[in-house]
Amino acid sequence: MHNTFSLRLTAAVATAVLLAACSNKSTPNEENFAAAVNQKLAASPEHCLPAASWPASSEPSDHGNPYAFYDAGIGFVNAGLATVKEEGPSASTNFRKKAIFSLTDEGKKILVRExxxxxxxxxxGRFCYGKAKLTKVVKWDAPVTVGNVTTTTVYYSYAIDDVPKWAENEQLKAAYPDLAADVxxxxxxxxPVSLTSDGWQAAN
Structure with a gap:
């Protein structure tokens, strides 16, 4: 009888300790890190394409050059955000053929001006396509304490909800790999997260 009571008491204590550890905000676990990441994402701006100045110009001969704007410009045209017309070669275009990309009314409406x-x-300005939402905390580094500060880095995956139709354009996704991954x-x-008196918080 005494042994049975001792075993039950030990199990109850172990369960209480485990529950306390799970609910402790300072524990380095998936739940606490997810809360820190979610808090950061909620306060973060939308994901956007790199800023560009419009009208934009490029050379058709830059087709296939990932460092030039031409293919991205065609993507904006295909997505309904821009139009394109070719000029030159002439003195005003340095005797080279130029593609001039101008915003459509829809492009002007949704451009987020700098x-x-x-x-x-x-x-x-930039074209923005939505806010990131945490899908999974993948892993985290072992916490490191320097002085009175304990930090670690959380690795996570995310998705974008309610992606606008223009962001689904295949040409744009080819020009902007980050957009393709997000979509x-x-x-x-x-x-980066740090341990505070209120538990794990985003460090920046």
């Missing part, structure tokens, strides 16, 4: 507009005859729900990112 606060700083560096070019007086161009409109600089496919295969986004990967890291988040």
């Amino acid at each position: 606060e700083l507009q560096p070019y007086p005859k161009q409109e600089t 496919a729900g295969k986004g990967q990112a890291t988040q």
Whole structure:
């Protein structure tokens, strides 16, 4: 009888300790790191393509060059965000053929303008396609303590909800690999976190 009571008591204590560890915000576990990442993502801006200035120009001969704008520009045209016309070769185009990409009314409507507009005859901005949502905490580094600060890095995957139709354009996804990964729900990112009196929090 005494042995049975001792075993039950030991099991109850072990369960209580386990539950306490699971609910402790300072424990380095998937639940706590997910909460820190979710808090960071909720406060983060939308994912956007790199900023560009419109009208934009490129050379048709740059087709296939990943460092040039031409293929991305054609993607914007196919997605209904821009139009294209060719000019030259002439003195005004340095005797080379140029493709001039201009925003459509739809493109102008959804372009997120940069606060700083560096070019007086161009409109600089980004096309944004949605906020990231955590899908899984993949892993984390072993926490490291330096002085009074304990930190680690969380690796996670995410997806974008309610992706706009233009972002599904195959030409744009080919020009912007990050967009392709995001739209496919295969986004990967890291988040530094630090241990505070309120548990694990995003470090930046």
